[in-house]
Amino acid sequence: MSSQITGAQSLVRSLEAAGADVVFGIPGGAILPAYDPLYDAEHLRHILVRHEQGAGHAAEGYAQATGRVGVCIATSGPGATNLVTPIADAYMDSVPLVAITGQVPSGAIGTDAFQEADICGITLPITKHNFLVASADDIPRTIAEAFHLASTGRPGPVLVDLPKDILQATTSVLPADVWPPTLCLPGYRPVTRPHGKQIREAARMISAARRPVLYVGGGVLKARAAAELRTLAELTGIPVVTTLMARGAFPDSHPQHLGMPGMHGSVAAVTALQKSDLLIALGARFDDRVTGRLSSFAPKAAVIHADIDPAEIGKNRVADVPIVGDCREVIGDLVAALQGEPRADLAGWWRQVDGWRRTYPLGYDRPTDGSVAPQYVIERLGRIAGPEALYVAGVGQHQMWAAQFISYEHPYTWLNSGGLGTMGYAVPAAMGAKVGRPEATVWAIDGDGCFQMTNQELATCALEGIPIKVAIINNGSLGMVRQWQTLFYDQRYSNTDLGTRPDGAGTSAGTSGGPGAGAASSAPRGARRVPDFVRLAEALGCVGMRCESPDEVDATIDKAMAIDDAPVVVDFVVHRDAMVWPMVAAGASNDEIRIARDIAPDFDYEEA
Numbered sequence: 001m002s003s004q005i006t007g008a009q010s011l012v013r014s015l016e017a018a019g020a021d022v023v024f025g026i027p028g029g030a031i032l033p034a035y036d037p038l039y040d041a042e043h044l045r046h047i048l049v050r051h052e053q054g055a056g057h058a059a060e061g062y063a064q065a066t067g068r069v070g071v072c073i074a075t076s077g078p079g080a081t082n083l084v085t086p087i088a089d090a091y092m093d094s095v096p097l098v099a100i101t102g103q104v105p106s107g108a109i110g111t112d113a114f115q116e117a118d119i120c121g122i123t124l125p126i127t128k129h130n131f132l133v134a135s136a137d138d139i140p141r142t143i144a145e146a147f148h149l150a151s152t153g154r155p156g157p158v159l160v161d162l163p164k165d166i167l168q169a170t171t172s173v174l175p176a177d178v179w180p181p182t183l184c185l186p187g188y189r190p191v192t193r194p195h196g197k198q199i200r201e202a203a204r205m206i207s208a209a210r211r212p213v214l215y216v217g218g219g220v221l222k223a224r225a226a227a228e229l230r231t232l233a234e235l236t237g238i239p240v241v242t243t244l245m246a247r248g249a250f251p252d253s254h255p256q257h258l259g260m261p262g263m264h265g266s267v268a269a270v271t272a273l274q275k276s277d278l279l280i281a282l283g284a285r286f287d288d289r290v291t292g293r294l295s296s297f298a299p300k301a302a303v304i305h306a307d308i309d310p311a312e313i314g315k316n317r318v319a320d321v322p323i324v325g326d327c328r329e330v331i332g333d334l335v336a337a338l339q340g341e342p343r344a345d346l347a348g349w350w351r352q353v354d355g356w357r358r359t360y361p362l363g364y365d366r367p368t369d370g371s372v373a374p375q376y377v378i379e380r381l382g383r384i385a386g387p388e389a390l391y392v393a394g395v396g397q398h399q400m401w402a403a404q405f406i407s408y409e410h411p412y413t414w415l416n417s418g419g420l421g422t423m424g425y426a427v428p429a430a431m432g433a434k435v436g437r438p439e440a441t442v443w444a445i446d447g448d449g450c451f452q453m454t455n456q457e458l459a460t461c462a463l464e465g466i467p468i469k470v471a472i473i474n475n476g477s478l479g480m481v482r483q484w485q486t487l488f489y490d491q492r493y494s495n496t497d498l499g500t501r502p503d504g505a506g507t508s509a510g511t512s513g514g515p516g517a518g519a520a521s522s523a524p525r526g527a528r529r530v531p532d533f534v535r536l537a538e539a540l541g542c543v544g545m546r547c548e549s550p551d552e553v554d555a556t557i558d559k560a561m562a563i564d565d566a567p568v569v570v571d572f573v574v575h576r577d578a579m580v581w582p583m584v585a586a587g588a589s590n591d592e593i594r595i596a597r598d599i600a601p602d603f604d605y606e607e608a
């Protein structure tokens with residue numbers, strides 16, 4: 001009656017005890033002992049990815065879609081360093097992630113052993129915490145602590161590094177006997193309950209404000225506070241803006257919603273913040289992409305700043321009323337404090353805000369040459385797949401259009417890499433989201449550049465039965481960078497042409513993709529598509545489709561929607577010169593928002 005198990009067995013049982021049901025990873029020498037008990041784990045599915053970056057983003061997608069902790073696993077050295085990008089991504093976007101890495105045996109640490117990398121050192125500034133485990137006895141407690149740290153307070157990534165000898169050692173500390181282990185995290189006690197005095201002061205300011213705005217960030221989603229937010233918004237009648245990380249936290253169709261603020265935000269959202277007298281920042285962090293030039297951001301506004309992370313408060317903008325706490329509790333308390341209180345009349349403010357909204361709605365030009373507007377593809381996708389689907393974007397122009405032109409009605413239906421802006425996020429994150437929400441339709445909306453960074457995970461999707469759908473918005477270039485070259489580098493397109501479609505496709509010089517059409521591109525490529533995304537998709541075990549005309553957009557999306565038993569990739573060949581508007585140039589003041597090149601909104605006219 002031996003009650004000894006190996007460290008590796010303890011790891012697998014501890015992950016199960018912590019509630020993990022899926023782990024994304026790739027084996028290798030140092031982590032190999034853990035893969036043996038994984039082989040017959042009953043409650044933990046391992047999904048073999050093709051690149052560790054894919055494992056990390058898949059775990060993030062799973063976490064963002066479900067609210068649970070995402071788990072990824074890799075071997076030492078290059079396996080671990082391949083996780084660095086998704087770990088940094090999770091850190092910037094506060095995603096609960098536990099990364100398990102193998103490490104060289106304890107005795108070899110520090111000797112430049114084969115596949116040794118100091119992953120704890122490397123990830124120190126991009127993890128909430130990391131552990132180098134020193135004894136197999138410590139594994140249950142360490143895993144419990146990692147899950148606790150990742151998912152409480154401000155969520156974030158935690159790394160657990162396990163030397164091979166620790167995985168191979170035996171231990172009599174059985175997870176089943178000790179679960180839940182007593183955590184040993186001195187000093188870690190996130191404040192979730194807001195201070196009553198701060199709430200009262202905030203309520204007083206909200207009642208008196210004449211031009212207030214609810215500035216809603218991703219923290220509201222992390223706190224699962226969308227319902228409370230709606231109650232607060234409807235009780236007060238205050239206009240709402242949702243940041244890139246908060247899309248879906250408040251229904252886009254709600255009459256009080258002004259859309260997204262920031263560099264590519266709506267004129268109404270950006271301008272309402274600029275002219276506000278009170279910003280009620282909830283789980284938002286005054287990111288430079290929202291504030292524009294900080295010194296001229298919302299110059300007349302007082303600030304109520306609620307965040308679970310005290311380090312965020314006052315970091316970029318001084319808060320008149322700082323509130324440390326969980327957004328759900330904060331909003332609930334604000335609602336209670338405001339109930340039945342008299343409030344300033346917001347009719348004049350709404351007249352102004354509605355004027356901006358009416359005069360400057362989001363829009364785009366239809367190409368006159370018969371090519372497809374990328375915004376049109378995304379708009380139709382949102383309409384046809386509907387508000388119950390999940391949309392997962394890459395990084396670039398397509399990401400901004402996906403944030404602008406899809407109507408998000410529910411929380412956790414919009415996933416993207418906001419803080420780090422990681423190209424390659426979409427396909428693996430969509431894979432993880434689909435694993436977490438198998439009943440939902442999951443569309444990755446990706447760029448032709450981003451897609452080439454991580455599309456190998458489509459092989460994982462095909463073999464593991466994870467039928468995601470991918471819309472490649474193929475503009476033939478690193479479009480967002482090209483947009484900056486158009487605007488700020490005199491149209492000198494240095495190294496942004498990708499050659500993913502025939503020359504001339506989707507330009508005013510070409511037809512929609514006829515062989516050799518046009519010669520407008522900088523590098524002559526003839527009729528080649530490198531890569532041919534349809535054939536690439538098929539090679540990866542997916543269904544591949546192409547759409548090159550506006551008339552085919554709906555039918556193509558319908559066809560993709562009808563396929564449920566395989567991943568689908570659609571190559572949407574779109575107009576190559578489309579740009580993202582509105583735009584506030586980097587470093588400029590939000591007062592200098594442009595609705596098209598050199599065209600500023602006419603606020604004087606509107607206010608007259």
Ligand SMILES: Cc1ncc(C[n+]2csc(CCOP(=O)(O)OP(=O)(O)O)c2C)c(N)n1
Nearest residue numbers: 396397398423447448449450477478479480
């Ligand atoms: C890993 C990484 N490398 C470089 C960048 C810089 N970058 C931001 S957007 C972009 C272009 C993305 O191109 P594509 O995927 O085709 O999207 P598009 O803008 O054309 O829609 C680049 C290179 C980045 N964000 N991430």
Ligand SMILES: [Mg+2]
Nearest residue numbers: 447448477479
């Ligand atoms: Mg592109």
